Amino acid sequence: MNRIAGTRRRHDRRSALVTAGLIAMLVASLPDARAAVLDATLVEDTYISSDATESNTNFANSTTLKFRTHTSTWRNPLIQFDLPVLPAGEEVVQVDLILTSAQAANGTGGTPNIEVLATTTAINMSTVTYNNANPTLHTGGEAGTSALLWSGVWDDFSVESVIPGADFALGQTVTYSDTDAAQGMLKFIQDNISGSSAVTVNFGLGFVIREGNGGTTSAGWSIYSQEGTTAPILRITTELIPEPASLGLLMLGGALLATRRRD
Numbered sequence: 001m002n003r004i005a006g007t008r009r010r011h012d013r014r015s016a017l018v019t020a021g022l023i024a025m026l027v028a029s030l031p032d033a034r035a036a037v038l039d040a041t042l043v044e045d046t047y048i049s050s051d052a053t054e055s056n057t058n059f060a061n062s063t064t065l066k067f068r069t070h071t072s073t074w075r076n077p078l079i080q081f082d083l084p085v086l087p088a089g090e091e092v093v094q095v096d097l098i099l100t101s102a103q104a105a106n107g108t109g110g111t112p113n114i115e116v117l118a119t120t121t122a123i124n125m126s127t128v129t130y131n132n133a134n135p136t137l138h139t140g141g142e143a144g145t146s147a148l149l150w151s152g153v154w155d156d157f158s159v160e161s162v163i164p165g166a167d168f169a170l171g172q173t174v175t176y177s178d179t180d181a182a183q184g185m186l187k188f189i190q191d192n193i194s195g196s197s198a199v200t201v202n203f204g205l206g207f208v209i210r211e212g213n214g215g216t217t218s219a220g221w222s223i224y225s226q227e228g229t230t231a232p233i234l235r236i237t238t239e240l241i242p243e244p245a246s247l248g249l250l251m252l253g254g255a256l257l258a259t260r261r262r263d
Contacts, residue, residue, distance in 0.1 A: 036090065040081035040234035043200065044125035045225045048133060049075040055130040063228040064102040067111065068220040069207045077205045077223065080125050081234045082198040083189065092193060094237035095186045097176045097203065100230035101168040102222045110167035111221045112207040116176060117161075118188050123202050161185045162208060168221065171229075189236060203234075 046060040051073045059065075065077035086092065097116060161184045163176045178186040192199050211218050224230045 035093070036087070036238050038084040038236045038238065040083050040201075040236060041198070042226055042231050042233075043080040043082055045077065045079040045232060046125045046128060047075050047077045048128060048130040049073070050130050051075075056132075058127055058129050060126045061227060062225055064222040065205075065225045065232075066220060066222045067114070067205065067207060068211075069112070069209075070211045070220070074206070075220065078123065078125060078128065079203045079205070079232050079234075080123065080200060081203070082200050083193045083234075084236065085198060086193045086195045086238065088195060089241055090238040091241050092186065092190050092236055093239050094177065094179045095189045096178075096233070096235040096237075097163075097185065098233040098235060099163075099174045099223045100228075100232075101170060101172040101174060102224045102228060103168065103220075104170040105167040106219065107167060109218060111165040111218045112209045112211060113165045114163040114176075115161070115206050115208050116163065116185060117204040117206075118185065119202050119204070120192055120199065121202070122200070125202075165207075165218075167218075173230075174223075193236070 044060055045065055046058060046062070047065045047067075049055060049057070049059075049066070049068070051068075054075075065079070066075045067077065068075035161176065161178065163174060166174075168174060176185070178184050180186060188201075192201060211220065223232065225232070
C-alpha cells in the first residue's frame with residue numbers, strides 16, 4: 001500500500017513538473033507586450049485672445065501660450081500635433097499631455113481647473129486669431145468662461161479630461177495622463193490614430209470656470225510654447241495586442257494547472 005502511495009506521489013510530482021514546464025513554454029511563446037512610448041510631432045501652437053487689442057493677432061511665434069478668463073476677456077492655447085503611425089499589432093493604452101509652466105507661482109489661489117478639448121478639424125495655427133476663427137469661437141456654461149466650444153467641431157471630453165488647477169511654479173511640469181478608454185483623451189487618440197499615415201489633431205485648453213470664482217483669484221496662466229523653453233508634449237504609450245492563438249494556449253495551460261491542483 002505504501003509503495004502504491006509513493007508511486008502516486010512521484011507520478012503527481014512528475015505531472016506537476018510537466019504542467020509547469022508546459023505553462024512556461026506557453027508564456028514564453030506569447031508576444032512581448034512591453035510598453036512602447038511614441039511622442040506625437042508638435043506641428044505648431046498659438047493662442048487666441050478676445051482682448052480688443054489682441055483679437056486680430058496671431059501668436060504662433062510667441063514663446064508662451066496664455067490662458068485667461070476674466071470678465072469679457074479670455075485667452076485659449078491651441079496646440080497642433082501629428083500623431084505617429086501606430087505600429088502593426090499594437091494598441092494605445094495611455095496618453096499623456098505634458099505642459100510646462102512659464103509663469104511663477106503668485107500665491108493668490110492658483111488657476112482654476114483646466115479643460116482639455118480636441119478636434120481633427122483643420123486649423124491653420126499660423127493665421128488663426130480670435131476674430132477669424134471659423135467656426136466662430138464662443139463661450140459656454142458660466143458667463144465669461146473660456147471653454148472652447150466651436151459648435152460641432154470639438155470633441156468635448158471635459159467631463160473626464162480636466163487638469164486640476166494649482167498655483168503652478170515657473171518651470172513646473174504639469175501632466176494630464178489618461179488611461180481610461182471609456183471616454184476622454186485616450187479614446188480620442190484611439191479613435192483617430194492610424195496604422196498607415198500621420199493624423200493631425202488639435203488640442204484646445206481653457207479654464208473650466210471664470211477666474212475669481214471657485215476659490216481662485218488667479219490672473220491667468222501661461223505655458224511654454226514650441227518657441228519657448230520646453231514645448232508641449234503629447235506622449236502615446238502602446239502595447240502589443242496578444243494574438244488569439246497565444247491567448248488560447250495560455251488559457252489551456254491555466255486549465256491544466258487548475259486540473260492538477262484539483263487532483
